[in-house]
Each structure stands twice: as structure tokens, then as C-alpha cells.
Amino acid sequence: MKPWLRLLPLVLVAPLSWIGWAAFAPLELPSRDELFEIPPGTYARRMAGDKVEILPDRIDLTLGLNDVLLLRNRDEVPQQFGPVLIMPGQSFRLPFEVASTYTFACSAHASGQMAVVVAPTPEPGWQRLQWRWQHRKRATMTPETAS
Amino acid sequence: MKRRALLLATLPLTAQAAPTLKAGVFEPAQAAPEFTLKGSDGAELKLARFKGKLVLLVFGFTNCPEVCPTTLATLAQARKQLGADAADVQVVYVTVDPARDDIARIRQYLAAFDPTFIGGTEAPDKLATMRKRYGVVAEKIASKQPNAYGMNHSTSVWLIDRAGKLVAMMPYGHDAKDFVHDLKLLLATT
Numbered sequence: 001m002k003p004w005l006r007l008l009p010l011v012l013v014a015p016l017s018w019i020g021w022a023a024f025a026p027l028e029l030p031s032r033d034e035l036f037e038i039p040p041g042t043y044a045r046r047m048a049g050d051k052v053e054i055l056p057d058r059i060d061l062t063l064g065l066n067d068v069l070l071l072r073n074r075d076e077v078p079q080q081f082g083p084v085l086i087m088p089g090q091s092f093r094l095p096f097e098v099a100s101t102y103t104f105a106c107s108a109h110a111s112g113q114m115a116v117v118v119a120p121t122p123e124p125g126w127q128r129l130q131w132r133w134q135h136r137k138r139a140t141m142t143p144e145t146a147s
Numbered sequence: 148m149k150r151r152a153l154l155l156a157t158l159p160l161t162a163q164a165a166p167t168l169k170a171g172v173f174e175p176a177q178a179a180p181e182f183t184l185k186g187s188d189g190a191e192l193k194l195a196r197f198k199g200k201l202v203l204l205v206f207g208f209t210n211c212p213e214v215c216p217t218t219l220a221t222l223a224q225a226r227k228q229l230g231a232d233a234a235d236v237q238v239v240y241v242t243v244d245p246a247r248d249d250i251a252r253i254r255q256y257l258a259a260f261d262p263t264f265i266g267g268t269e270a271p272d273k274l275a276t277m278r279k280r281y282g283v284v285a286e287k288i289a290s291k292q293p294n295a296y297g298m299n300h301s302t303s304v305w306l307i308d309r310a311g312k313l314v315a316m317m318p319y320g321h322d323a324k325d326f327v328h329d330l331k332l333l334l335a336t337t
Contacts, residue, residue: 085282087177094171105284105301
């Protein structure tokens with residue numbers, strides 16, 4: 001047998017093990033809060049002509065993982081943040097318990113609306129694998145990581 | 148007092164009750180903006196009138212085809228389920244369509260859901276100021292017929308505690324059970 005053929009099982013086992021783990025291991029996140037924050041100085045930046053967009057017009061959450069929308073205003077003035085007006089130093093914590101699409105009237109978006117899409121808890125198997133894959137992609141853009 | 152003590156004993160309650168609400172919670176809660184409207188009960192409609200009660204503040208219009216009837220029916224059902232505690236809960240319905248919603252119309256409309264509900268209206272600019280202070284959106288949907296227009300408006304219910312603090316906001320779609328859950332918690336803690 002050629003030497004490289006001896007390594008073939010190892011080459012195959014590693015990715016298959018990872019896929020098995022990713023599909024069936026329990027999902028966890030450090031926090032169930034999906035945080036969006038208005039940093040200090042946002043009002044001043046807007047007044048200076050900067051286009052500052054903090055809250056997207058669509059937010060994706062997953063039940064049991066990140067199912068609490070947390071909006072925090074760290075600016076010095078009240079801010080319309082999605083569906084609510086939040087005072088300086090104040091937070092708004094909105095939990096979701098049912099998978100659905102929630103639409104809110106919102107003057108901060110050009111469309112006049114924002115949507116929170118709450119997906120069901122991923123089942124073991126394909127759904128968990130898919131969730132991990134998507135979350136990995138997202139984690140490359142944010143400091144938050146999945147396990 | 149006995150009822151309140153019983154509630155405290157039966158609910159999974161700690162000093163920090165707010166995070167356990169089904170509604171979205173403001174942290175820390177701040178004084179709800181005061182307003183003065185013409186009330187559907189014939190009296191001046193001010194928040195201060197209801198100090199000591201929980202206020203459920205709703206914005207809508209009586210021609211609303213779906214959201215307002217659903218929300219008001221849900222709140223009426225929640226009040227029924229609260230039993231005697233419902234006396235400490237006041238629903239206030241503020242129109243976003245003062246052109247069509249006069250006092251008589253609001254009174255008749257609300258009576259179909261619960262005769263204790265109180266509605267309010269005022270001049271458009273005063274209502275717009277109030278909406279701004281609550282972060283409420285309302286926008287006319289143009290129609291070819293002048294009196295057949297619709298309104299896009301915020302669909303949530305604002306929860307104001309006995310001390311007049313804006314503590315939470317319940318998004319549209321929650322059923323009466325969720326309101327009862329939150330109202331019991333707030334009645335027990337504030």
C-alpha cells in the first residue's frame with residue numbers, strides 16, 4: 001500500500017468528526033442578548049452630517065440562543081432606536097418566546113419599518129450544522145463567538 | 148394588601164422583577180411623559196389622574212381594520228382574567244386620527260370592548276408632540292377617497308406603573324395570558 005493511502009482514513013475522519021460534532025453537540029452562546037448600542041457622540045456625528053446607521057432594518061434571532069433584543073443608548077440625548085425612544089443611559093430589553101417575524105413601525109429607517117425574525121431553536125442534525133456554519137461566518141465580522 | 152402578599156408569594160419574584168416580564172423592559176424606568184388630552188369620559192385625560200394604577204397606553208384609530216380591534220379585545224380579555232385586580236389597571240387609547248375620531252366616536256368604539264377604557268384626542272399638533280415624546284410613529288396612507296384613508300402606526304402597548312414610570316412596552320401579537328402575567332407582576336411590585 002502506498003504511504004499516502006495509509007493517511008486517507010485520518011484525512012477523512014477529521015472532517016467527518018467535526019461535522020458530527022457540529023450537527024449534534026449542544027449549541028451555546030455566551031449571552032442570550034443581541035446587543036445594539038448607540039455610542040456616545042452619535043447625535044453630534046449626525047448633526048455634523050455623518051450617516052450613522054446602527055440598527056439594521058432586519059435582525060435575526062434564534063430561540064433559546066440569542067432571543068433577547070437589547071438596545072442601549074450611551075449617547076447624551078434621547079434616541080429613537082427601532083420601535084422605542086430610549087433615554088440617555090437607558091436600555092430596552094425585549095425577550096422573544098415565539099418563533100415568528102415581528103414588524104415594528106420605525107421612523108429611523110427609510111422603509112418606515114424594521115423586522116425582527118425569530119427562528120426556532122435548531123434541531124440536532126442539519127439545522128444545528130447550518131446554524132453553526134452561518135454563525136461562524138457572522139463571527140468573522142464580530143468579536144462574538146459560538147461554541 | 149393580603150392579595151398583594153399572596154401574589155408576592157406565588158410569583159417567582161425577586162427585587163429585580165422587570166427582567167421577567169414578557170414585555171420589553173426599560174432599564175432604568177423613567178417617568179412617563181405627561182399629556183393632557185380631551186377624554187372620552189368627558190374629563191381631562193392626564194396621566195396624573197391614574198397615579199396608583201397601572202396604565203396601558205395604546206395608540207390607534209377607530210377605523211383600524213385589524214391591529215386596534217385585536218389589541219383592545221386582548222386587553223379587555225386580560226382585564227377580565229385579572230378579576231378584582233382589574234380595578235387597578237386603566238387602558239388609555241389615544242387616537243392618531245383626530246380628523247375622524249372625535250370624542251363621541253372614540254367613546255362608542257371603546258365601549259364595544261370594555262366600558263372602562265378611556266380614549267383621548269386633541270389637536271393634531273398636540274397629538275404629534277405626544278407621539279414624539281413616546282417614540283410613536285403614525286403616518287397617513289393616502290387614498291383616492293378623502294375619508295377612506297388608513298394609518299400606519301406603532302402597534303405596541305406602553306406599560307406605565309403605579310408611580311407613573313414607563314416600565315415596559317409589549318409588542319403587538321401577545322395574547323391576554325402574557326398581559327395578565329406582566330400585569331400581575333407589576334401590580335405586585337409597584
